[in-house]
Amino acid sequence: MSVRARRVKLLAILGILVGSGLALLAWSRTWYSATLVDGATSGSTTTLDVAGQSASPALSALALAGLALAGALTIAGPVIRVVLGLLAAVLGGCIVLAASLAIADPVAAVSSAVADATGVAGTGSTAELVAGVVASAWPAVAVAGGVVVVLAGLAVLVTARAWPTSRRYGGGVRVAAAAAAAPSSDRAVDAWDDLSRGDDPTEATEPAEATEPATADDEPDHAPDGPADGDERAGTTR
CATH class of the missing domain: 1.20.140 (Butyryl-CoA Dehydrogenase, subunit A; domain 3)
Known part of the structure; x- marks a missing residue:
């Protein structure tokens, strides 16, 4: 047709x-x-x-x-x-x-x-x-x-x-309508996906450091102090 x-x-x-x-x-x-x-x-x-x-x-x-x-x-x-x-x-x-x-x-x-x-x-x-x-x-x-x-x-x-229908009067209108109908959150996710695919080269070298898992050596220094403080309070009570 x-x-x-x-x-x-x-x-x-x-x-x-x-x-x-x-x-x-x-x-x-x-x-x-x-x-x-x-x-x-x-x-x-x-x-x-x-x-x-x-x-x-x-x-x-x-x-x-x-x-x-x-x-x-x-x-x-x-x-x-x-x-x-x-x-x-x-x-x-x-x-x-x-x-x-x-x-x-x-x-x-x-x-x-x-x-x-x-x-x-x-x-x-x-x-x-x-x-x-x-x-x-x-x-x-x-x-x-x-x-x-x-x-x-x-x-x-x-x-x-x-x-x-030419693109000027058909396709462009449909794309604009679809974009207007999409929620703002979806548009934000789409924009983030574009960045994740490498469209922004300044972001490409940083995710490796951000997602590096924490090791035992990186535990906070105050973590072992919890039981000691508890023992000292327990001794004082006794």
Whole structure:
């Protein structure tokens, strides 16, 4: 179960990374080739290449947020994973929406680039200058990336609680709880056992002298005086 949970975690995070990366890559490519009417440009060129930066400006911010979210998932605790999974699903939906709006209305998507090239402002005015628009495959790639992020976010929501808990959020808490539950006397005994195993080198050379058995020569000098005192008191009484 642990191996399967690790695999699901890896696939979910990888899905967010791949989907966000595809969206960011698509944003940097050419989405449309717009053909302008004669005299719309200052030169002889009548074809204008429009990149995703102009067709869908918000896509880069969404893709970068997805990459950051995937990084946060690698260190998040169980509760935060659920929140991040929900955010990933919403983020993927926003990527799909941003790319789909550009696909649904190509003329409006290229209007910003046409305005920069011709100096004509206004969506209606720039639309009159566009004779035709040819789309590339990159808008569809951006949509596919958003779908992958949505699916990965839903996978995080469903499986987040089954993911293996990192030492930061699992083992450390259990060790701290066990230490807090142990009586203070047990902790003192454990500390003394550590010293007895040689962790403190200053104590290693002294136990031999402390545990040396006493010999007959070491008996106190006053021990034999007991009977003599008793005999003297007995003689006095008699």
